[in-house]
Structures are given as C-alpha cells and as structure tokens.
Amino acid sequence: MTRWLVTGAGGMLGTDLVAALTSRGEPVTGMDRASLDVTDAAAVTDAIAGRRPDVVVNCAAWTAVDDAEASEEQALAVNAGGAANLAAGCAALGCRLVQLSTDYVFAGDAGRPYAEDDVPAPRTAYGRTKLAGERAALDRLPGSAYVVRTAWLYGAHGPSFVRTMIKLADERPTVDVVDDQHGQPTWTADVAAQIIALVHSAAVPGIYHATSSGQTTWFGLAREIFGLLGADPARVRPIPSSALPRPAPRPAYSVLGHRAWAATREPGVPPIGEWRTALHRAFPELVAAQRAAAAAG
Numbered sequence: 001m002t003r004w005l006v007t008g009a010g011g012m013l014g015t016d017l018v019a020a021l022t023s024r025g026e027p028v029t030g031m032d033r034a035s036l037d038v039t040d041a042a043a044v045t046d047a048i049a050g051r052r053p054d055v056v057v058n059c060a061a062w063t064a065v066d067d068a069e070a071s072e073e074q075a076l077a078v079n080a081g082g083a084a085n086l087a088a089g090c091a092a093l094g095c096r097l098v099q100l101s102t103d104y105v106f107a108g109d110a111g112r113p114y115a116e117d118d119v120p121a122p123r124t125a126y127g128r129t130k131l132a133g134e135r136a137a138l139d140r141l142p143g144s145a146y147v148v149r150t151a152w153l154y155g156a157h158g159p160s161f162v163r164t165m166i167k168l169a170d171e172r173p174t175v176d177v178v179d180d181q182h183g184q185p186t187w188t189a190d191v192a193a194q195i196i197a198l199v200h201s202a203a204v205p206g207i208y209h210a211t212s213s214g215q216t217t218w219f220g221l222a223r224e225i226f227g228l229l230g231a232d233p234a235r236v237r238p239i240p241s242s243a244l245p246r247p248a249p250r251p252a253y254s255v256l257g258h259r260a261w262a263a264t265r266e267p268g269v270p271p272i273g274e275w276r277t278a279l280h281r282a283f284p285e286l287v288a289a290q291r292a293a294a295a296a297g
C-alpha cells in the first residue's frame with residue numbers, strides 16, 4: 001500500500017487530493033500550512049522522516065499571481081525553496097515527489113498545444129518561481145520526481161473563476177469576460193485522480209500535463225456556466241484583455257498537450273477528458289459550495 005504525504009493540504013487541490021486518497025482507503029497524511037511550512041527545511045525533513053511516506057505530493061504554493069510581481073522573492077521562497085526542501089527530504093529518505101506546476105511556465109503565445117518538453121519562457125514572476133520549483137524537483141530527484149502541470153483550476157474548496165461566475169450570475173444583470181485568452185478549465189478532482197493514477201502506474205519520472213482536453217476562452221467558459229445555471233448566456237459579454245489590465249500579464253494561449261500520458265506503462269493512464277463534460281459533472285458541487293459560502297457571508 002502506498003503511503004502518501006500531501007503538503008498544502010488546506011488548499012483547493014490539496015483538499016480534493018486528500019479526500020480522494022481517503023475515499024480509496026489509501027494511507028495519507030495531509031499537512032496544511034499551519035502544520036508544515038514548506039519553506040522551513042528542518043520541519044520538512046522532520047515531517048518526511050517522521051511519516052516515511054512512499055510519495056510526497058506538493059500542493060503548497062504561492063498562487064497569488066498578481067501579488068507575486070511585487071513579492072517575487074517571497075513567492076520564490078515558497079514555490080522554489082519549498083520544492084527544493086521537499087526534494088532534498090525525498091532524496092534523503094528514498095521517496096518519490098510529485099511537484100505541481102502551471103501553464104504560466106510558458107510564454108503563452110503558441111499556436112498549438114504546448115508539449116511537455118517545449119522550452120519554458122515564463123513572462124510573470126509567478127511563472128518564473130514555479131519553473132524554478134520544477135527544476136528544483138527534477139534536478140534533485142532525476143529518477144523519482146514527477147512535475148504535474150495544470151491550469152485554469154476550479155474546485156469546491158477554494159476561489160476560482162467558475163465560483164466567481166456562479167456568484168456574479170446571482171448578483172449582476174451582465175458580466176464582461178475576456179474572450180482572447182485560451183485554455184482548458186480543469187476540475188481539481190480530475191487532477192487528484194490523475195496524480196493517483198500516475199503514481200500507481202509507476203510511470204517514468206518527468207513532466208506530465210494534467211488539464212482537461214479541448215479548449216475554450218474565459219468568455220466561452222462563462223457562457224457555459226450561465227447556461228448550466230439556467231441563466232441567459234447572452235448576459236455574458238466579450239471584452240479584450242486590454243480592457244482589464246493586471247500587474248501580471250495573462251497568457252493568451254495556455255493550452256497544454258497530453259502526449260506524455262501515452263508513455264505511461266500498461267494499462268496506461270488516459271488524459272483527463274473534455275472540459276465541458278468535467279464542468280457538468282462538477283457543477284452541482286460547485287454551486288452548493290458557492291451558495292454555502294454566500295449564505296455564511
């Protein structure tokens with residue numbers, strides 16, 4: 001039986017991963033920020049030595065993309081320093097590491113899905129710090145680290161574009177949404193399942209892309225959400241990104257390719273399915289979570 005240690009277990013993905021492992025009856029220790037600060041090298045060593053996991057999944061991250069522009073050093077401490085501490089702990093105790101990463105490692109200007117081995121060229125502080133985290137994991141654990149890149153995440157246990165749209169559909173007559181950024185809306189529960197399958201498949205170490213298949217824009221996603229709510233999708237209006245300047249530029253094209261999954265050993269791990277199907281499956285849980293949060297004030 002594989003023993004798991006999940007860091008950042010209080011976050012959106014970490015919560016769903018711990019829940020998925022628990023429901024499968026797999027032994028898992030979830031450590032949130034209060035119980036393990038990944039920037040504390042000694043605490044990381046103690047946590048791994050004390051629990052002796054077979055695999056560590058690092059869901060801890062500085063995820064405030066805009067704030068990272070003015071605080072790159074602090075973001076780097078978490079996103080790269082944390083990964084390096086965990087990789088060192090895993091190297092010392094012989095366990096595998098799954099390091100979560102992001103589409104922001106790429107420039108976001110491609111005309112076809114990014115392959116796992118395309119050359120990264122981050123354009124934001126967040127992207128640079130996450131790329132440094134990937135390298136910390138892969139360099140220290142060349143034979144036993146997985147980098148799992150994901151993007152456009154939504155889930156029941158954290159803020160996301162999907163939950164924001166559910167809220168705005170209740171509050172506003174119309175919503176303006178950017179129509180010139182392309183990506184793959186991805187459910188945290190699907191990423192959790194993908195991580196579990198990857199580890200159990202004994203796949204070759206390296207980089208994997210855990211995003212939904214297909215692609216849309218934020219505008220396309222918002223219209224789908226309004227449709228699912230029974231609201232008029234025409235209440236969502238398209239705007240260009242230039243109408244919504246932000247400290248960190250958003251990638252115009254974040255679509256990730258899924259070729260590496262084909263190389264996983266028999267019986268193989270298929271990539272996550274189409275984004276619209278996943279959204280439909282997740283939707284009741286997302287609406288319930290958003291309405292509960294609104295009721296709690």
Ligand SMILES: NC(=O)c1ccc[n+]([C@@H]2O[C@H](COP(=O)([O-])OP(=O)(O)OC[C@H]3O[C@@H](n4cnc5c(N)ncnc54)[C@H](OP(=O)(O)O)[C@@H]3O)[C@@H](O)[C@H]2O)c1
Pocket residue numbers: 007008009010011012013014032033036037038039058059060061062063078082100101102103130149150151152153154158
């Ligand atoms: N959300 C997305 O759309 C998205 C897209 C691409 C990639 N990713 C990647 O996916 C992974 C999971 O993201 P998520 O959406 O679940 O993020 P999240 O909800 O922000 O969770 C990250 C967790 O890390 C914790 N954390 C921050 N600093 C820490 C530290 N020094 N030590 C330990 N824990 C710390 C946070 O705690 P506090 O809340 O207390 O700070 C939070 O609970 C991350 O690697 C992220 O970069 C996310």
